[in-house]
Amino acid sequence: MKPLLILPILLPLGFAALSLFFLHMRRVQRLLSVVGMTSLLVAALFLLQFVWRQGIGVVQIGDWPAPFGISLVADLFSAIMIVLAALMGLSVSIYSLADIDAPREGAGYHPLLHFLLMGVCGAFLTGDIFNLYVWFEVMLMASFALMALGGRRLQLEGSVKYVILSLIASSLFLSAVGILYGLTGTLNMADLVGRLSASPVHLVNTLAVLFLIAFGIKSALFPLFFWLPASYHTPPVPVSALFAGLLTKVGIYALIRVFTLLFNQEAGYTHSLILIVSGLTMITGILGAVAQNDFRRILSFNIISHSGYMIMGLGLFTPLALAGSVFYIIHHIIVITTLFLVSGVVRRLQGSLQLPEMGGLYAQAPWLSLIFLVAAFSLAGVPPLSGFWGKLILVQASLSAENYLIAATALMVGLLTLYSMSIVWGKAFWGTPPDGKAPVRILTIRESVPYYLPMAVLVLLTIGISVAAGPVLTLSTRTADQLLDPTAYVRAVLGEKP
Amino acid sequence: MKSLILSTAAKYLLPMLLLFSAYLLLRGHDMPGGGFTGGLVAAAGFSLHGFAFGMSDAKRLLPARPLRLVGAGLLLVLGSGVFAMMKGDPFLTGTWTTLTLPGPGEWKIGTPLLFDLGVFLVVIGATLAVLLGLGRED
Known part of the structure; x- marks a missing residue:
């Protein structure tokens, strides 16, 4: 089973390297891109099935034994995240066939997409905290290039902000890793579990907060989110869809991993802090969204707001709450990517993403409106869609933890999300277009297929999660149980010896 | 701007630098050097x-x-790692063999060299x- 664990890293690497040979042959590149993402998705599904049946899988890279070499570890959480990453990669690579122009493709758009996926999958798989930093860098490097590729003025401005803030977060992360190594003398996460519990608690807490800040910048939590709405609306739509679906979630993944495995000694302090941050993130994010006028900026602020839900479960730190977090991540990645993909077609149809310049989309593209409506309702948590179940689990968990304030916040933010989505619906889809607007454009069939296919599949998946909320909850619950029991993780990596 | 000194020096320096980079690449497994430094040179x-x-x-x-x-x-890097996987070892496990050549005698050769070359x-x-x-x- 060893090859299966490393495939999510090797496949994107192989396909990226191959397509570097065909930079001037557009068709070959596009074919390689879609085939590569499809194979990644297949490998990811097999990995999930393997982990579900046989428990945590481990590979020691280069055959170096555990605390010394680098271990790759796939538990259920990693496997779920890899499946989602591969799914988003495939959707975006198909969508890009219609939306990315030839100069960008010639400059290496498709290989960069694969390098990004390699970094994301590597971050999900690694069991070594320094290696996690390295994968973050791989992912960021690819994302810098993707964000600046094609270089319009606005795009470069967004990239500069994004690069600088990412680098600050990286240097904080690296400093934290350095201090952690100085404190314990190891970087293998499984090995760290035992050594951290033997370390002085105040030092461990300081480190925990340092990691919280570093990952908090990456996952755009309050009060460190300001880079996200300043940059995510500038690159081409498929790029911002992929970033929206995956990049902040890698930060959330790292937070959940680190705060369930390593920093769980004094949950009363660290996890309460996370809970406060989650509440403030939800509120500020959604208030920002309500005040915006640009379609993609509204969605960007919604990403921030909903990141709050994902770490709310971590902050409550009960099995049900953590299961809610996992459920919410699964739901949110799919829905927010769909909404960003919708915005790309809207821009093609209307020539703008500024709400005051838009209108009449409902008459112009009824199917697109339907897709938007389902995804937006799901994001807001209207029953019976997937977002409703995610919020229901989280609210129930906070009520049983007798934390009424965060439950009220979660419910109120759900309502405000509905409000912000209804502004978009009312202005862009229902409203009448302003006078003197550019003539309505119509997509050809050849363009429509790559545009609509990924969106339709993702929306059907959302509906699927809504209908099959039971099985998905079972999966999330098992994932949460695995996360809350670090001994199994440690035993899988280090062997029977404690 | 053309500079006679620079162009003459460059003409002689390029082959020497390339030779030196190959030297760095080959000694890199056990001594300072390797693919990265060699490549930079x-x-x-x-x-x-x-x-x-x-x-x-x-x-x-x-x-x-x-x-x-x-x-x-x-x-090449990918190949050097996958080579070990085909033998059933984890990815990137170093695989070594000894070649006996008529001239220099015994040569120790392995996948890390392939990795460095990559x-x-x-x-x-x-x-x-x-x-x-x-x-x-432009």
Whole structure:
């Protein structure tokens, strides 16, 4: 089973390297891109099935034994995240066939997409905290290039902000890793579990907060989110869809991993802090969204707001709450990517993403409106869609933890999300277009297929999660149980010896 | 601007730098050196040539386009890791064998050399891709 664990890293690497040979042959590149993402998705599904049946899988890279070499570890959480990453990669690579122009493709758009996926999958798989930093860098490097590729003025401005803030977060992360190594003398996460519990608690807490800040910048939590709405609306739509679906979630993944495995000694302090941050993130994010006028900026602020839900479960730190977090991540990645993909077609149809310049989309593209409506309702948590179940689990968990304030916040933010989505619906889809607007454009069939296919599949998946909320909850619950029991993780990596 | 001193020096320095980079690459497994440093030295040689004779001239000296070098290097790295997997070992496990050649006698050869060669190509390719991109006039 060893090859299966490393495939999510090797496949994107192989396909990226191959397509570097065909930079001037557009068709070959596009074919390689879609085939590569499809194979990644297949490998990811097999990995999930393997982990579900046989428990945590481990590979020691280069055959170096555990605390010394680098271990790759796939538990259920990693496997779920890899499946989602591969799914988003495939959707975006198909969508890009219609939306990315030839100069960008010639400059290496498709290989960069694969390098990004390699970094994301590597971050999900690694069991070594320094290696996690390295994968973050791989992912960021690819994302810098993707964000600046094609270089319009606005795009470069967004990239500069994004690069600088990412680098600050990286240097904080690296400093934290350095201090952690100085404190314990190891970087293998499984090995760290035992050594951290033997370390002085105040030092461990300081480190925990340092990691919280570093990952908090990456996952755009309050009060460190300001880079996200300043940059995510500038690159081409498929790029911002992929970033929206995956990049902040890698930060959330790292937070959940680190705060369930390593920093769980004094949950009363660290996890309460996370809970406060989650509440403030939800509120500020959604208030920002309500005040915006640009379609993609509204969605960007919604990403921030909903990141709050994902770490709310971590902050409550009960099995049900953590299961809610996992459920919410699964739901949110799919829905927010769909909404960003919708915005790309809207821009093609209307020539703008500024709400005051838009209108009449409902008459112009009824199917697109339907897709938007389902995804937006799901994001807001209207029953019976997937977002409703995610919020229901989280609210129930906070009520049983007798934390009424965060439950009220979660419910109120759900309502405000509905409000912000209804502004978009009312202005862009229902409203009448302003006078003197550019003539309505119509997509050809050849363009429509790559545009609509990924969106339709993702929306059907959302509906699927809504209908099959039971099985998905079972999966999330098992994932949460695995996360809350670090001994199994440690035993899988280090062997029977404690 | 053409400089006689620079172009004469570059003409002699390029072969020496390339030779030195190969030396660094080969000794790198057990001693200071390796694919990364070797690649940087080779890239320095090419860029020196580029400064003296123009970047398009330096590009002609390369066996392939810089980004293709990167691709080839990455495939070599991938191959060196997958080789161990085909034998049933984890990815990137070093696999060694000894070659007996008539001239120098016994040669220890293994997949880490392949890995280093891959890194060497990636570094040359990436450095030159950046330099050519910066030196382009448009």
